[in-house]
Amino acid sequence: MPSDSVEKRVISFDTRAAFQEQLRECISKAQITLRMFDPNFSLWELGSTQMDTLLRRFLSHHGKLELVAHTNAELERHAPRFARLLTDYSHAIECRLTAPSLKLLTDSFCVADERHIVRRFHSDHLRGQAVYDSEPDTQVPLERFSAIWAETVPGLHAGTTGL
Template sequence: MEKQPFDSRSAFQALLLDCFSKARLTLQCFDPDYAWWQLGHTQTDALLRRFLQHQGRLQLVAHSNAHLERHEPRFLTLLEDYGHQIECRLTSRSIRTLTDSFCVADGRHIVRRFHSDHFRGEANFDDPLSTQTSLERYEAIWAETLPGLKAGTTGL
């Protein structure tokens, strides 16, 4: 399938929801702080709950969990309900300069912003080749992480 470019907050969030809805096994996500992802929004919560109810695995990597802790109580409840299927990690200082943002679902679907301060990016669905580079980067990022947000922990 061809690339779907986007350059607005609403387009990013719509494509991200589409990516979440297509996930069956894994969601692997990286963003410096998830401030624009609306992880605590009602519609996002419903999609993630459906994904997790079917034994999906959600992996989040961030530079900081402060936004999630302070502004996304519904996501914290999701973490409490499905903590055994959600892993939130924090980057080590050595890679805190990374500024892109992406979500890969099942190694087949991807939504990515080129820089986390802007909404310009692209989405590809049903295209495993389009996710390969980001998945390799994700594995390298994951290797440089520490345990982060866990169910029942707030205000680090």
């Protein structure tokens, strides 16, 4: 009997290059939703040409990006491509900022389509894990993201400039 299921893959990483490689793979697999949390997105390279290409492809196929940070300073100062992406796809991207009560949160994760996840266990360190094709592995992070999202305020908008 043929199986249509895809086997779960788990990949551990502990370098910046490996984290970014797994992040790009996770984003490239997304078709419907991307939910991202990081204190400042400084290691995510959201303003790189490669990331811009991946995100544009995702958004041009009606994907929705939800992004939460403690601060948007890194994106405002060092990611002009992301600012253009936000302008071009403002209807499909929502950037939020955490409430002061959540500033102690230090993990970092990206969940694609509720079945793929890349997470760093602490935002100050590169050690983390990517899990592909496993909805059970994304359930707790998605619940966490929803709880964080509920305590956010509007953040970066199309046309926002750094001060």
